[in-house]
Amino acid sequence: MTVRLRVAPSPTGHLHVGTARAALFNWLYARHTGGSFILRIDDTDRERSTVEFEEDILDSLRWLGLDWDEGVGVGGPHGDYRQSSRYERYRDVASSLVESGVAYYDNRTPDELEALRRRAVAEKLHPAHYIRRPATAVTEGAIRLSVPQEEAVVFDDLVRGRVSFEARDIDDFVILRTDGTPTYHLASTVDDVDYGITHVARGEDLLPSTPKHIVLTRALGASQPEYAHLPLLFGTDGKKLSKRHGATSLSLYRDEGYLPEAVFNYLSLLGWSIDGDRTIFSRDEAVAVFDLVDVSRNPAVFDPDKLAWLNGEYIRAMEPSDFTRSARPHVERAVGRQLHEEEWAKFDTVSALVQERTRLLPEAGDQVVFLFEDFAEYDPAAWDKVMTKEGVAGILSSARDRLTKVDPWDAGTIETALRGMLEEMGLGAAKGLQPLRVAITGSSVSPPLFESMAALGRDKTLERVERAIGQLSGTG
């Protein structure tokens, strides 16, 4: 039998990194086994579901490189793979379960149900203890599944091993609401059965719901899928990852210039490892060895620092031309306007230098703004640290004189001239060059100086050296 897995996000928000990680593991296992990966959209919450979020989810999945074989957007033998299209199917299933006697109508009010729960708790019983089929049958209201009380529900979870729930702890849960809409348990289970899902790999938060799904699956006369409950993702405070922890939507990472390969690699490391000592590996390498049984049981803390480091590794590994192209939007964003061809040519001359110094693409922009716009003011800390020292004015004016004569204007010639100056003045490179860096970039941190000057051009370079001299003498 071929393996079939699915991911079933709700379009009530952007694709969450936790959902993305679950999708990733499903995808890895499908690809590893040569099975199918299916995208279903669980949009039964009509109030909060939007087409924009659905689009965002599809885009994010594609961006991550998780292609699906069936489902929303690509079709397949099971309709459009949206739960909102299957209400009739869910109602039919619920009524037939009532007919066969394994489900029943319940028109008790929330207050009555609450009273039953309180009573059970007061008697130190499971809250669900008294929520069972009422003595007298009714023919309206919500529909509950009658959970068989004889035996425990036991299953072998691929990541957790044997898990067991006492039947008496499983309440007769609602499968169809009074308004005729399905609950998550019904819709999800019916879909898994109808779509022939063989492996359900999802977040551990659904572990307590699994016995319900198993009981329902049996009631439907279907065979039970394998379950794999993946460890949850936590924020740095040890709590389930949520909005409070900052960036939790995948599209945000895309917009902030993370590389999909890096995010893929990082996410795969959360709860899984390819072996004892490799951290960086390709999709194909992961596909080759991935197995759900190797997934870790403990929750993983999402560490933005490590993701950033990994992203830097991937950026440095890029083809220089790919980097240049990827960096462009970020450069324009940092500069605050579009650049023309001549300016791009300048950027190209320092692109490789910038690439080595970039972890996150937006940093590439920050490093080169000085090439295209005059900075408004010097970084105060940089100025205090390097420009207030003895002899700085002399360095600047001497450099100005030398730079005026540099010909041709390229990094090598500039370096020769400036190093000649350093030697003549008896200055160390660090001491003699930092003032020039601050003068032309406004900052004490920048790409290498000679290349920066070469890209900036002679006129601008001299202009900025003059500006610094003026500032020093108090007339700037």
Place this chain on the structure above:
RNA sequence: GGUCCCGUCGUCUAGUGGUCUAGGACGCCGGCCUCUCAAGCCGGUAACGCCGGUUCAAAUCCGGUCGGGACUACCA
């Protein structure tokens, strides 16, 4: 409270009775290199929650304990 899950460096993890005075990675600290910053290289920091038991031998098996988490809806 109840049910269930989890417990190796700050973090992600390797480890399935001896090869573990516990390995790799991020971070952090120090050094080298160096025009700054990165990168690179070298070195360092730091963990088997605790208590019992089984065994010649336990991070690995068992029990208990403590701690954390998820769930506990006519949300998903």
